[in-house]
Amino acid sequence: MRLVLLGPPGAGKGTQAAAISQRLAIPHISTGDMFRAAIREGTPLGRRAEAYLKEGGLVPDEVTVGLVQERLEQPDCRAGFLLDGFPRTVAQAEALDAWLAGRGEKLDAVIDIEVPRDDLLERLTGRRVCPRCGATYHVRYNPPAAAGKCDACGGELIQRADDTEETVSKRLDVYTRQTSPLIAYYRQRGLLREIDGSQAIPAVTLAVGQALGRDWQ
Numbered sequence: 001m002r003l004v005l006l007g008p009p010g011a012g013k014g015t016q017a018a019a020i021s022q023r024l025a026i027p028h029i030s031t032g033d034m035f036r037a038a039i040r041e042g043t044p045l046g047r048r049a050e051a052y053l054k055e056g057g058l059v060p061d062e063v064t065v066g067l068v069q070e071r072l073e074q075p076d077c078r079a080g081f082l083l084d085g086f087p088r089t090v091a092q093a094e095a096l097d098a099w100l101a102g103r104g105e106k107l108d109a110v111i112d113i114e115v116p117r118d119d120l121l122e123r124l125t126g127r128r129v130c131p132r133c134g135a136t137y138h139v140r141y142n143p144p145a146a147a148g149k150c151d152a153c154g155g156e157l158i159q160r161a162d163d164t165e166e167t168v169s170k171r172l173d174v175y176t177r178q179t180s181p182l183i184a185y186y187r188q189r190g191l192l193r194e195i196d197g198s199q200a201i202p203a204v205t206l207a208v209g210q211a212l213g214r215d216w217q
Contacts, residue, residue, distance in 0.1 A: 007113035031085030113197035
């Protein structure tokens with residue numbers, strides 16, 4: 001199957017991507033991982049992307065699309081793929097559709113994991129980390145035995161600057177602004193599969209399977 005995975009920060013995309021990839025035996029292609037691999041391998045597109053990133057700029061669509069196409073041409077993608085982090089814009093989505101059409105292929109579905117904003121804020125702002133040993137906790141879902149203290153080393157737990165409510169709210173706002181047109185694009189094409197990501201992890205995985213016509217009991 002050829003799939004795209006959408007979802008805001010904190011929606012549990014990483015967990016579901018791993019489950020989907022394993023159950024369908026298709027590669028999970030993360031844009032971030034793809035960029036790092038292309039840069040590490042020194043491909044022509046990787047060198048172009050690296051130049052933009054070093055200058056603190058955004059990588060142009062043509063480079064990003066080229067990198068994705070380069071990755072999708074690899075043998076492990078013959079039976080399908082799960083794209084995570086691409087496309088981010090309607091222009092990128094149109095380029096992907098055109099490229100697939102040129103190969104006589106098309107997307108099977110776009111999975112959109114939806115979680116209420118208040119739940120996302122709770123998930124993301126509740127994280128606490130130990131600066132001494134790197135252990136991670138959550139005030140509700142994975143609390144330490146003693147409040148504010150690391151179970152592993154006894155260090156004082158902190159909230160990272162990018163986990164504050166103000167910072168998280170901005171990240172969610174940016175995601176909504178960027179992704180709303182993309183969601184509309186795929187909904188209009190009948191590809192969107194909206195999944196309630198506020199359920200327990202196994203229930204979300206089962207819902208994804210059902211949306212794809214698979215029984216993952």
